Amino acid sequence: MTLTVAEMPLTPREVRAQIRLGRWRRPTPALAPGFAQANLVVLPREQAFDFLLFCQRNPKPCPLLEVLEPGQTEPVQTAPGADIRLDLPLYRVYRNGRLVAEVERLEEHWSDGLVTFLLGCSFTFEGAMRRAGLPVRHVEEGKNVPMYRTSISTRPAGTLHGPLVVTMRPIPASQVSRAVQVTGRFPAVHGAPVHVGDPHAIGIRDLGSPDWGDPVTVRPGEVPLFWACGVTPQAVALESRPPLMLTHAPGHMFITDVPDEELAVM
Amino acid sequence: MTLTVAEMPLTPREVRAQIRLGRWRRPTPALAPGFAQANLVVLPREQAFDFLLFCQRNPKPCPLLEVLEPGQTEPVQTAPGADIRLDLPLYRVYRNGRLVAEVERLEEHWSDGLVTFLLGCSFTFEGAMRRAGLPVRHVEEGKNVPMYRTSISTRPAGTLHGPLVVTMRPIPASQVSRAVQVTGRFPAVHGAPVHVGDPHAIGIRDLGSPDWGDPVTVRPGEVPLFWACGVTPQAVALESRPPLMLTHAPGHMFITDVPDEELAVM
Numbered sequence: 001m002t003l004t005v006a007e008m009p010l011t012p013r014e015v016r017a018q019i020r021l022g023r024w025r026r027p028t029p030a031l032a033p034g035f036a037q038a039n040l041v042v043l044p045r046e047q048a049f050d051f052l053l054f055c056q057r058n059p060k061p062c063p064l065l066e067v068l069e070p071g072q073t074e075p076v077q078t079a080p081g082a083d084i085r086l087d088l089p090l091y092r093v094y095r096n097g098r099l100v101a102e103v104e105r106l107e108e109h110w111s112d113g114l115v116t117f118l119l120g121c122s123f124t125f126e127g128a129m130r131r132a133g134l135p136v137r138h139v140e141e142g143k144n145v146p147m148y149r150t151s152i153s154t155r156p157a158g159t160l161h162g163p164l165v166v167t168m169r170p171i172p173a174s175q176v177s178r179a180v181q182v183t184g185r186f187p188a189v190h191g192a193p194v195h196v197g198d199p200h201a202i203g204i205r206d207l208g209s210p211d212w213g214d215p216v217t218v219r220p221g222e223v224p225l226f227w228a229c230g231v232t233p234q235a236v237a238l239e240s241r242p243p244l245m246l247t248h249a250p251g252h253m254f255i256t257d258v259p260d261e262e263l264a265v266m
Numbered sequence: 267m268t269l270t271v272a273e274m275p276l277t278p279r280e281v282r283a284q285i286r287l288g289r290w291r292r293p294t295p296a297l298a299p300g301f302a303q304a305n306l307v308v309l310p311r312e313q314a315f316d317f318l319l320f321c322q323r324n325p326k327p328c329p330l331l332e333v334l335e336p337g338q339t340e341p342v343q344t345a346p347g348a349d350i351r352l353d354l355p356l357y358r359v360y361r362n363g364r365l366v367a368e369v370e371r372l373e374e375h376w377s378d379g380l381v382t383f384l385l386g387c388s389f390t391f392e393g394a395m396r397r398a399g400l401p402v403r404h405v406e407e408g409k410n411v412p413m414y415r416t417s418i419s420t421r422p423a424g425t426l427h428g429p430l431v432v433t434m435r436p437i438p439a440s441q442v443s444r445a446v447q448v449t450g451r452f453p454a455v456h457g458a459p460v461h462v463g464d465p466h467a468i469g470i471r472d473l474g475s476p477d478w479g480d481p482v483t484v485r486p487g488e489v490p491l492f493w494a495c496g497v498t499p500q501a502v503a504l505e506s507r508p509p510l511m512l513t514h515a516p517g518h519m520f521i522t523d524v525p526d527e528e529l530a531v532m
Contacts, residue, residue, distance in 0.1 A: 049315040052322070056330050057343075064322050069424065158335065187531075265453075265531055 012255045016087040025089045027144040027251035029123050037253035038065050038118040039230030042246035045070050048115035050158030057155040061232035063120040063188050071112045078256040084116050090249035097241030119230040120189035121253050122167050124260050132182045137170055137216040144251035146210035147231050151203025162236035165229040170222040188263040195226040212250035278521045282353040291355045293410040293517035295389050303519035304331050305385040305496030308512035311336050314381035316424030323421040327498035329386040329454045337378040344522040350382050356515035363507030385496040386455035387519050388433050390526045398448045403436055403482040410517035412476035413497050417469025428502035431495040436488040454529040461492040478516035
């Protein structure tokens, strides 16, 4: 049984319970409004130091919300009682640089030495954007956010390297400054855009063909704004080929108990 | 030959050169004004993941400016050309939870698997405090900043745990708000105070007897303000007993090429 957005409960704990029951296997924008969503990255302990270092060196795509002790599955700081193996709508499994499976639960891929990272997600600042009168096109159109691989390199760390991935939201030219200001208040969830305007300048050939998620309408007079995206580690997995990386499926996030505003600066 | 503050050069690179030549073995407040100073922590690779996690969980005492790849000694991001084994005025060596030596160079304690962490230092926001007309008493009195072990626990990470260490600066009551605002702009160098007022409430018995650094004068009408301090890892070493931790001697910091203002939020 699949629920509609309107039928979904409002609190993070209840939303996670519905997801665990298999009643929501779709992208999560606009679910549990007011609460931060998170990108998931799980790596063997051997690669965990490199990835933690990667996050420290690349805080815009990889802002850490919580890192679990090796083997642990409950995010005690951001979502007590949750289980990161069960409470996301859809997962991806990367082995040696290849996407080998998309699964509904991580149990059969789990082992004791795995380290879980939760990274901030730009869905968090979309509530603030909407309250500021800014359009969030993919929510308006009931779609997943469009995500693109760019020609911008991340800073490597140990064995890990790869391209920056960005999300795109079209904004009317007169509101671009406002969009920068509103999202800049949220450095823990990617912050201000990394690029404003020409997609070609960052290696994006066609806005209509995102690498992940859905294309959205860009209207006349609108400028494409690009924010660093927590799918970047998945592009890193494809390029750096760690033996194993478990992640959320793009757009299918982990919903935390952290209020959006807690991640804002003054 | 020892230089005076007035004889010391103004650029970070030149200051580091004088330090490497042995001409400055004292605390570094007010050296190379306008450039960020850093706390040093060096750990064997086996403890490096735990410490990186400790920093992620305790960003106020341990704001990471740079983490070097295992074995590397040049901070390529924050001070290209420098060598962290030579360019600080004084170091401390902790083994199995005991302070075993204070040394002028780290070469003889160095080995290939060591990982270097540079953490932000509150000396960075002291320039902004002075420009805002706020007193920085230990600079006025030509002393090292007073530092205290508190009864506040840090969040543990793996094998690492211990008490929070704070610095103290006395501020006139009417200027406390201003001090909070000015330093709050610098989250990458400890940010706003963690405690304002009563020292006993955080386990400090006597402001006149700091655990590290020098006591400073607190005048009538002044309130003690306490900021999280990058000496916290040394208190963690004493309590958690890693086999080896190399650090700066409290107050004897590493001077980076990073302008203070680069670490400020808007």
